[in-house]
Amino acid sequence: GQQVMQIPQYQHVQEGEDFTTYCNSSTTLSNIQWYKQRPGGHPVFLIQLVKSGEVKKQKRLTFQFGEAKKNSSLHITATQTTDVGTYFCAASKAAGNKLTFGGGTRVLVKP
Amino acid sequence: DSGVTQTPKHLITATGQRVTLRCSPRSGDLSVYWYQQSLDQGLQFLIQYYNGEERAKGNILERFSAQQFPDLHSELNLSSLELGDSALYFCASSVVGRTDTQYFGPGTRLTVL
Numbered sequence: 001g002q003q004v005m006q007i008p009q010y011q012h013v014q015e016g017e018d019f020t021t022y023c024n025s026s027t028t029l030s031n032i033q034w035y036k037q038r039p040g041g042h043p044v045f046l047i048q049l050v051k052s053g054e055v056k057k058q059k060r061l062t063f064q065f066g067e068a069k070k071n072s073s074l075h076i077t078a079t080q081t082t083d084v085g086t087y088f089c090a091a092s093k094a095a096g097n098k099l100t101f102g103g104g105t106r107v108l109v110k111p
Numbered sequence: 112d113s114g115v116t117q118t119p120k121h122l123i124t125a126t127g128q129r130v131t132l133r134c135s136p137r138s139g140d141l142s143v144y145w146y147q148q149s150l151d152q153g154l155q156f157l158i159q160y161y162n163g164e165e166r167a168k169g170n171i172l173e174r175f176s177a178q179q180f181p182d183l184h185s186e187l188n189l190s191s192l193e194l195g196d197s198a199l200y201f202c203a204s205s206v207v208g209r210t211d212t213q214y215f216g217p218g219t220r221l222t223v224l
Binding site for chain 2: 033035041045088101104
């Protein structure tokens with residue numbers, strides 16, 4: 001079945017620093033979605049990327065879809081304690097196909 | 112608040128028992144998805160229903176079953192429970208299709224003793 005790999009699995013970040021988490025697939029994807037799950041909470045939709053090379057920003061978060069549509073990244077600048085949580089990517093191979101979630105990157109912020 | 116409701120919030124039961132988890136999707140959403148999340152793990156897709164019919168199946172055990180009713184709420188039935196079934200069970204809903212944005216409910220935490 002379709003595999004979506006996220007790295008790293010854990011990310012310890014000093015408050016104020018930047019970090020990037022990656023989502024990779026061996027097959028070409030139709031679209032990628034990113035979700036955030038706060039500790040004790042439920043996944044919340046952040047953004048969807050559809051076009052090759054697409055870049056979208058949400059305040060300190062920058063999302064990118066690779067040119068080959070096989071990978072995506074989430075870059076967070078000036079990390080804050082509110083960024084703590086698990087970030088999941090979810091991808092589908094074609095429109096109408098089921099969404100497959102990656103294993104998530106668990107982000108811990110050191111004050 | 113996502114608009115998706117799940118009951119109960121917590122459930123504690125014994126091995127061998129059967130439980131039913133309930134989900135009400137957002138108003139207007141036709142698709143319902145069920146996921147299992149074990150401690151500090153990712154989201155394991157179990158099953159999807161669309162407008163009352165099963166649309167996709169994931170890693171759902173034979174001991175588990177689900178259905179979506181005419182009013183679009185869904186129930187996940189877990190039977191012959193084992194210790195390893197202890198997990199958070201999330202329901203999500205989307206407007207129509209499989210690649211739509213999914214809105215997750217708060218989850219039901221199941222503990223099997």
